[in-house]
Amino acid sequence: MDIGGFLVMLIAFTGAAVTVIWVISQSIMRLKRMDATSGPNQLTPEEIDAIRAWLAEQDHRDARIAELEERLDFAERVLGRTREAQQLGNPSDKP
Numbered sequence: 001m002d003i004g005g006f007l008v009m010l011i012a013f014t015g016a017a018v019t020v021i022w023v024i025s026q027s028i029m030r031l032k033r034m035d036a037t038s039g040p041n042q043l044t045p046e047e048i049d050a051i052r053a054w055l056a057e058q059d060h061r062d063a064r065i066a067e068l069e070e071r072l073d074f075a076e077r078v079l080g081r082t083r084e085a086q087q088l089g090n091p092s093d094k095p
Contacts, residue, residue: 043051
């Protein structure tokens, strides 16, 4: 066998080996991507929408609770001032 024929065979086998390895690696990467995106724990679009709606409702409730807390604090301050004014206005209640 001459050197030219040997080089042609070497390049052909090397090219075939590289092609096979590349196809296998691409297939493995594709399978990993498929597993990551479509596993058994994957949520459906309807479930995601339901979760988003629930979170929006929770945000609304949190805002409402914060508003009610502010109103309660205001009412407590007003009542405290009224009681202080009553105590200061009625010196006869003091011993």
